[in-house]
Amino acid sequence: MTHPSPAPRPAVPSRKAPSQKLPKGMQQTVGRGEELCQLKDNLSKGIDTLVLGPIGVGKSHLLALLDAENALMVKTLSPVKEALINIAEGLHKIGRLCPDGSDKFETFKKQHTRTTIQGWTDMVLNSVEKDEFVLIVDDLSDMTASVGRLIDKLNSKFTIIAALPEVRRSYEKHFWKFDRVEIERLSTADAKKLICQCTAGANIEDYRMTETNILQQSAGNPRAIIEIVERFRKEPAVTRSVVRDVLHTGARNQIDLTFAVVLLLLAVVAARFFMRGIGSMEGYVLAGIGSALLVGIRFFMYRFKR
Ligand SMILES: Nc1ncnc2c1ncn2[C@@H]1O[C@H](COP(=O)(O)OP(=O)(O)OP(=O)(O)O)[C@@H](O)[C@H]1O
Numbered sequence: 049m050t051h052p053s054p055a056p057r058p059a060v061p062s063r064k065a066p067s068q069k070l071p072k073g074m075q076q077t078v079g080r081g082e083e084l085c086q087l088k089d090n091l092s093k094g095i096d097t098l099v100l101g102p103i104g105v106g107k108s109h110l111l112a113l114l115d116a117e118n119a120l121m122v123k124t125l126s127p128v129k130e131a132l133i134n135i136a137e138g139l140h141k142i143g144r145l146c147p148d149g150s151d152k153f154e155t156f157k158k159q160h161t162r163t164t165i166q167g168w169t170d171m172v173l174n175s176v177e178k179d180e181f182v183l184i185v186d187d188l189s190d191m192t193a194s195v196g197r198l199i200d201k202l203n204s205k206f207t208i209i210a211a212l213p214e215v216r217r218s219y220e221k222h223f224w225k226f227d228r229v230e231i232e233r234l235s236t237a238d239a240k241k242l243i244c245q246c247t248a249g250a251n252i253e254d255y256r257m258t259e260t261n262i263l264q265q266s267a268g269n270p271r272a273i274i275e276i277v278e279r280f281r282k283e284p285a286v287t288r289s290v291v292r293d294v295l296h297t298g299a300r301n302q303i304d305l306t307f308a309v310v311l312l313l314l315a316v317v318a319a320r321f322f323m324r325g326i327g328s329m330e331g332y333v334l335a336g337i338g339s340a341l342l343v344g345i346r347f348f349m350y351r352f353k354r
């Protein structure tokens with residue numbers, strides 16, 4: 049039996065939810081009141097800030113809500129030249145770069161096809177006063193050494209607010225003075241509100257069961273919630289069996305095999321000594337190969353985790 053009007057749904061937006069105008073296609077924000085408050089405070093005070101948190105947790109969503117007149121938003125800072133041109137375009141739009149030159153940025157860009165990264169950097173930096181603008185970088189996850197150098201330069205004039213999952217140790221030096229706002233997964237109450245929003249109008253047989261399933265599988269990750277609901281919506285009706293069958297893989301935690309590999313390695317090393325003790329040359333050699341393989345596996349697991 050279908051259940052067109054599921055269990056009572058909380059009113060949206062949530063108690064703490066900010067009430068900004070949202071870009072098209074974006075879900076109404078649930079929770080995040082504190083984080084947004086802190087970000088707005090940092091923005092108004094000109095404090096450089098990193099927004100940190102796992103993939104899909106809502107970093108870009110929060111940054112999109114920071115709508116300030118003195119803010120320039122770019123998607124990324126990589127590749128460096130392209131990023132500088134994007135910043136220049138943003139400045140051009142507000143009449144900061146070549147205001148009395150060509151009125152079209154494309155023409156301006158053509159005039160500067162041979163301009164170097166350093167040239168673009170100078171143009172951008174010379175067209176703004178110190179702390180006049182906040183540069184919001186939506187995603188710094190593709191950080192490189194040259195992006196790091198660019199951040200140092202831009203930081204001499206811009207306040208920077210940027211999002212990324214985590215800062216690698218080798219890049220810490222570029223961010224030592226950045227404030228950090230950690231974005232955690234949604235609380236159960238907020239996750240329920242988001243599920244409620246996303247499932248509005250869907251034909252759901254057992255809302256409670258569906259909600260519990262989404263909560264478990266998404267682990268409070270908003271992108272996972274949205275993707276699971278999108279998957280459900282592909283079905284004519286969200287029956288109990290559909291809910292049971294649809295397995296969301298995106299948000300499933302990766303199983304950390306490091307501990308198992310290290311344990312296995314210890315066992316193989318111990319076996320090597322044992323084989324040597326009982327005088328089995330074959331066992332000794334095999335255990336040696338085994339430990340070499342495990343050391344290799346451990347090494348690549350470490351590399352690919354970075
Ligand atoms: N608090 C929230 N309320 C409602 N929707 C949200 C919230 N947070 C995130 N979302 C939605 O979840 C999806 C994923 O969020 P977002 O793209 O901001 O994640 P992200 O942390 O920037 O991911 P990535 O690390 O891949 O850049 C988006 O559709 C976004 O609108």
Ligand SMILES: [Mg+2]
Nearest residue numbers: 107108186187
């Ligand atoms: Mg993002």
